[in-house]
Amino acid sequence: MDVTTDSGAPWLIAGLGNPGPEYAGNRHNVGFMVADLLAERMGGRFKRHGKAQAQVVEGRVGPPGPGSRRVVLAKPMSYMNLSGGPVTALRDFYKVPADRVVAVHDELDIDFGVLRLKLGGGDNGHNGLKSMTKAMGPDYHRVRCGIGRPPGRMQVADFVLRDFSSVERKELDWFVDRAADAVECLVSEGLERAQSAYNS
Numbered sequence: 001m002d003v004t005t006d007s008g009a010p011w012l013i014a015g016l017g018n019p020g021p022e023y024a025g026n027r028h029n030v031g032f033m034v035a036d037l038l039a040e041r042m043g044g045r046f047k048r049h050g051k052a053q054a055q056v057v058e059g060r061v062g063p064p065g066p067g068s069r070r071v072v073l074a075k076p077m078s079y080m081n082l083s084g085g086p087v088t089a090l091r092d093f094y095k096v097p098a099d100r101v102v103a104v105h106d107e108l109d110i111d112f113g114v115l116r117l118k119l120g121g122g123d124n125g126h127n128g129l130k131s132m133t134k135a136m137g138p139d140y141h142r143v144r145c146g147i148g149r150p151p152g153r154m155q156v157a158d159f160v161l162r163d164f165s166s167v168e169r170k171e172l173d174w175f176v177d178r179a180a181d182a183v184e185c186l187v188s189e190g191l192e193r194a195q196s197a198y199n200s
Contacts, residue, residue, distance in 0.1 A: 010058070010070040011187045012096040013038065014087045016105040016128040018161075019077045025163035027147045028080060030176065031104040031128075034145070035075050037180045046075060052089035053078045062188030069187045072096070081127035084135030091136065101140035103132060104183060106160060110146030112168055113175050115182055115198050117143050119191055125156075141186060145179050 015035025023029050039046055044057035055075045062068040072094050076086035083103075091101055099119065105128055110116055120138045123129035132140065150159035164172055182198040 009096055009100060010072050010094055011100045011102065012072050012074060012087070012091055012094060013102045013104065013183055013187070014074045014076060014083070014090075014132075016080060016083050016103055017075065018080050019075075023161070026161050027106050027164055028160040030106045030145045030147065030179070032075055033172075033176045034104045034143070034179045034183065035073055037176055038073055038183060041180065041184075042071075042073070044073070046073075048077075049074075049090065049093075051093050052086045054086040054090060056090065061184045067188060071187060080131075082131055083128040084131035084133070087132055088135040098136065098139045099141070101136070102143060102183060102186065103129060103140060104143045104179065105129060105145065106147045107144035108147060108149055108156065108160070110144060110148070112146055112148040113171055114146035114200050115144065115179055116146070117141065117182060117186060117191060117195050117199060141191065143179060143183055143186065145175070 015031035017029035017032030039057045042057060042059035042061065044059045046055035046057050049056045054077055057073040059071060060068040061071050072090060074090050076083045078086050105126060109124060119141050123133055150156055182194055185197055186194040
């Protein structure tokens with residue numbers, strides 16, 4: 001896809017997480033953290049969408065002028081394992097092609113602090129991706145934010161629904177900032193450029 005031409009359709013960036021203050025600092029909510037930072041950069045505030053169970057901010061990312069891209073930034077309010085419904089409703093409402101949908105999510109199989117960007121693929125057991133793929137097929141972009149594997153015999157569900165450790169929290173702002181940069185690069189400059197700059 002040629003990102004230098006804007007077809008008029010916006011990009012839909014979905015930060016995945018669970019709604020509610022009790023989940024806010026969880027590893028599973030890193031997608032929400034990235035979405036919040038992107039909204040702050042865009043100077044927007046999340047508002048409930050009338051047609052989807054989600055909060056959205058509409059704006060632009062990238063350099064001012066013809067290089068900027070129209071985006072709809074979303075946080076599904078359905079809980080992680082039902083993310084596909086709200087994201088699909090927004091995709092249909094804004095008429096977004098599949099290759100302009102981006103899921104920002106936590107990834108167990110990547111070390112904490114490491115990013116990987118890709119288009120399509122499996123869900124790797126991630127319930128948010130599983131729901132999105134079931135609703136719209138697998139051909140959307142993913143910005144995968146590494147959280148690492150649970151220590152010892154800790155269950156995956158317990159691990160992802162716990163807050164980042166005190167050691168991780170020292171790096172978390174940097175990590176979220178870098179992930180937001182990667183999303184902006186993907187939208188404004190394309191996947192290959194973003195992968196070469198941010199796939200660590």
